[in-house]
Amino acid sequence: MADPRGFLKHTSKELPTRRPVPLRLKDWKEVYEDFSHDKLRDQASRCMDCGIPFCHNGCPLGNLIPEWNDLVYKDRWRDGIERLHATNNFPEFTGRLCPAPCEASCVLGINQDPVTIKQVEVELIDNAFDQGWVVPKMPDVQTGKKVAVVGSGPAGLAAAQQLTRAGHTVTVFERADRIGGLLRYGIPEFKMEKRHIDRRLEQMAAEGTQFRPGVNVGVDITVAQLRLNYDAVVLAGGATAWRDLPIPGRELDGIHQAMEFLPWANRFASGDLDVSVLDENGQPPITAKDKHVIIIGGGDTGADCLGTSHRQGAASIHQFEIMPRPPETRADSTPWPTYPLMFRVSSAHEEGGERVFSVNTEEFTGADGRVTGLRAHEVKMNAGKFEKVEGTDFELKADLVLLAMGFVGPEKEGLLSKLGVELTDRGNVSRDENFQSSVPGVFVAGDMGRGQSLIVWAIAEGRAAAAGVDRYLMGKTALPVVIKPTAAPQR
Ligand SMILES: Cc1cc2nc3c(=O)[nH]c(=O)nc-3n(C[C@H](O)[C@H](O)[C@H](O)COP(=O)(O)OP(=O)(O)OC[C@H]3O[C@@H](n4cnc5c(N)ncnc54)[C@H](O)[C@@H]3O)c2cc1C
Ligand code: SF4
Numbered sequence: 001m002a003d004p005r006g007f008l009k010h011t012s013k014e015l016p017t018r019r020p021v022p023l024r025l026k027d028w029k030e031v032y033e034d035f036s037h038d039k040l041r042d043q044a045s046r047c048m049d050c051g052i053p054f055c056h057n058g059c060p061l062g063n064l065i066p067e068w069n070d071l072v073y074k075d076r077w078r079d080g081i082e083r084l085h086a087t088n089n090f091p092e093f094t095g096r097l098c099p100a101p102c103e104a105s106c107v108l109g110i111n112q113d114p115v116t117i118k119q120v121e122v123e124l125i126d127n128a129f130d131q132g133w134v135v136p137k138m139p140d141v142q143t144g145k146k147v148a149v150v151g152s153g154p155a156g157l158a159a160a161q162q163l164t165r166a167g168h169t170v171t172v173f174e175r176a177d178r179i180g181g182l183l184r185y186g187i188p189e190f191k192m193e194k195r196h197i198d199r200r201l202e203q204m205a206a207e208g209t210q211f212r213p214g215v216n217v218g219v220d221i222t223v224a225q226l227r228l229n230y231d232a233v234v235l236a237g238g239a240t241a242w243r244d245l246p247i248p249g250r251e252l253d254g255i256h257q258a259m260e261f262l263p264w265a266n267r268f269a270s271g272d273l274d275v276s277v278l279d280e281n282g283q284p285p286i287t288a289k290d291k292h293v294i295i296i297g298g299g300d301t302g303a304d305c306l307g308t309s310h311r312q313g314a315a316s317i318h319q320f321e322i323m324p325r326p327p328e329t330r331a332d333s334t335p336w337p338t339y340p341l342m343f344r345v346s347s348a349h350e351e352g353g354e355r356v357f358s359v360n361t362e363e364f365t366g367a368d369g370r371v372t373g374l375r376a377h378e379v380k381m382n383a384g385k386f387e388k389v390e391g392t393d394f395e396l397k398a399d400l401v402l403l404a405m406g407f408v409g410p411e412k413e414g415l416l417s418k419l420g421v422e423l424t425d426r427g428n429v430s431r432d433e434n435f436q437s438s439v440p441g442v443f444v445a446g447d448m449g450r451g452q453s454l455i456v457w458a459i460a461e462g463r464a465a466a467a468g469v470d471r472y473l474m475g476k477t478a479l480p481v482v483i484k485p486t487a488a489p490q491r
Contacts, residue, residue, distance in 0.1 A: 001066075002073035006045030013113035014043060021351050025310055028189040028269035030096075031347045040123050043116040044072040050107045054337045055117060058105030060460040061087045061094075062482035065102060065117055072120055081128040084121060087482070089158045090200060090459055092129070093183060095122025096192045098456045105337030129199060136206035139167040145473045148173060148230040150217045150415065153181020154455045155446025156236030157204070158462025159469070162479050163234075164209045166470050171230075172209060175216035178272075181238055183455070185263040188304050190311070190347070194270055218415035232441045232469045235429060236462065237415065239447035243405040245296060249364025254371035258301045258404040261286050265308045288314040292397045294374060295319045296361055297404030300346070305402045307348030317353035318396060322379060322386060325357040360386060362393075364401065373397045407452040426451055431485050434468035435461065443469050449485065461485070 003009070016035035018024070024031050047069035055065045064083050071080035084091050095118055106114035128134050145168045149156045152174035164170045178184050180197045205211065215221060226233060242257045244250070264284035267273050273284055283289050288309035295302045295309075298321025309317050330340035349355065363375045378392035409427040410416060416429065422438035424430045428451050429437055429444040436443050445465035446458035460483045470477035 001049035002047050002070045003045035007048055007108055007112065010042045010046050011112055013116050014039060015116060015119060018347055018350070024190070025351060028311060030193055031190055035119060035123060040120060041073055044069040044120050046108060047115045048108060054105040054107055055102040058102040058337060060456050060483055063087050063102065068124060069115065069120060072124065077124065077127055078133060080124050081133060084124050088459060089161050089463065090154060091121050091125040092196045092200065093154060093192065094456050094459065095125055097187060099339070099454065101339050104339045110336055134203060136203055137165055138207060139165050141167040143167040143474065145169065145231045146229065147232045147234065147469060148226055149234045149236055151181060151236035151238055151448070152179040152211070152213070153236060153238050153446060153458060154183060155458035155462040156181065156234065158459040159234045159236060159445050159466045160209045161204055161207070162463050162466030163469060164204070164207050166466070166479055168473065170209050172211050173215045173217045173221070174211070174213045177214050179211050179213055185266050186259060186304070188262065188308050189266060189269040190307055191304065218418055223415065223418040231473055232443065234465055234469060235437065235442060235444040235448050236446045237410055237448045239407045239409050239428070239452045241408050241411050242403070243408050245361065245403055245405065247361065247363055249366055249371065252364055252366040252371040253369055254399055255364060255401040255403065256286055258297070258305050258402055261402050262304060262308060265312070283312065288312040288400055290315050291399040293317045293400045293402065294396060294398040295402045295404055297321070297406070298323065298355065298357070299404065299406070301406070302404035303346045303348045305404055306353050307351060310348065310351045310353070319353055319355050320359045320361065320376070321355065321357050322360055323357065324381070360388070365395070371398055371401055374401065409451055410448045433485065434471060435465035435485055436468055436472065441472065
């Protein structure tokens with residue numbers, strides 16, 4: 001146990017400060033300042049090493065949280081990162097981006113702030129990279145078996161690293177020009193700088209994983225070639241089919257899906273855009289610069305559009321959410337140790353913009369084919385359905401509307417239909433307890449089987465699917481599995 005009296009000495013959770021808003025809006029860098037090891041040690045000392053560590057259950061990866069809190073408290077950072085890597089291939093992603101269900105289920109959270117688990121996680125891995133402790137882990141044997149991983153998001157990367165280390169020859173196919181999935185082109189630079197992906201890819205490449213970006217499987221490589229050339233396939237193509245808003249005026253220019261908008265900004269922030277692509281203000285093809293922006297969707301993707309629009313210099317920004325404003329503290333409907341429904345303020349919200357709750361958009365208005373505004377009204381819930389509140393109609397000016405209403409599942413056309421895999425009622429790829437689809441030798445991990453979810457689930461499923469593949473190829477496996485498949489979305 002860290003310090004038996006730690007939680008009595010340090011009664012509150014402390015996190016690194018965020019850079020001042022005017023400063024951070026001038027660049028795309030991450031918003032957090034450095035956090036000293038002394039402060040982190042104090043925070044780690046708050047862990048009570050509970051007899052039943054509910055945080056283990058809270059984390060889909062089964063991260064060994066009390067163990068690394070204790071090791072950080074004792075200044076044994078190298079042992080700490082080894083225990084962290086034992087369950088998580090990419091703590092630099094989860095440590096920055098996870099909503100931390102572990103903290104929601106921390107026992108200390110019953111009557112105090114929970115332990116700062118996520119911060120301990122990210123400091124452990126960042127320090128390990130700084131110290132040069134993250135080195136390639138070469139496989140002991142080569143099995144001669146070939147595995148294709150389709151999709152290079154966190155699920156595909158986790159599966160690939162596990163399978164490469166088990167001695168298989170692994171190729172990751174990605175249709176985008178760069179590896180990383182939503183980590184690369186969805187999540188903005190200010191939430192996670194892309195250098196964190198690149199240094200992990202260096203390790204993976206040195207271990208022997210092969211990467212083939214710019215290859216759309218099912219188009220550039222046929223399904224027949226895939227099956228012929230590889231002994232097993234892992235489908236990790238994500239849930240990329242977005243939810244639309246088919247209301248009058250949807251056809252107007254200036255209305256875009258979040259995932260049409262965000263990738264441009266990420267390419268821009270990475271310096272990947274040729275000047276010929278930029279407009280006269282040096283902005284990418286879809287930009288919020290000087291525009292009145294309305295984001296429809298109050299979740300994380302909406303917040304990513306908000307922070308991006310701030311940095312591009314929007315004239316005004318509204319973020320609409322159809323659900324009512326959540327309570328300030330944990331709602332009674334989500335008691336400990338469940339993930340709490342409550343009002344959250346992300347770094348992007350702190351930077352400005354107006355959040356509007358209980359609002360439904362009825363129609364987009366426009367002139368000369370371009371959007372100029374929208375008509376909306378308030379709603380309330382009645383018997384589980386949204387009902388218009390009469391007399392609340394209003395109009396709002398908009399030159400850019402961003403739809404951030406989530407994703408309905410994987411794309412069915414092309415790869416999935418050609419492979420002939422069975423789908424669940426929700427339209428995700430169905431799988432058995434080994435993460436194998438209805439087609440023998442074809443496995444599935446992450447959002448493609450689960451529906452739109454979280455990075456931590458994608459990594460957990462990538463690891464579990466890798467164990468399923470290894471068992472299929474070798475008759476047995478030593479790769480760990482912590483979770484069972486479920487089709488329920490977790491986001
Ligand atoms: C804007 C945004 C912000 C988010 N922020 C967070 C966050 O802060 N924290 C969090 O936990 N989760 C977040 N999420 C959710 C999280 O990113 C996903 O749950 C996670 O990335 C899913 O991982 P995946 O590997 O299953 O799929 P993805 O990351 O979606 O990767 C799938 C990849 O497969 C590729 N692909 C698809 N079909 C083919 C094909 N036929 N051939 C080749 N390649 C193909 C796609 O191009 C894509 O790159 C966010 C999602 C979005 C959209
Ligand atoms: S991965 Fe997420 S749930 Fe697991 S320990 Fe880290 S922050 Fe907590």
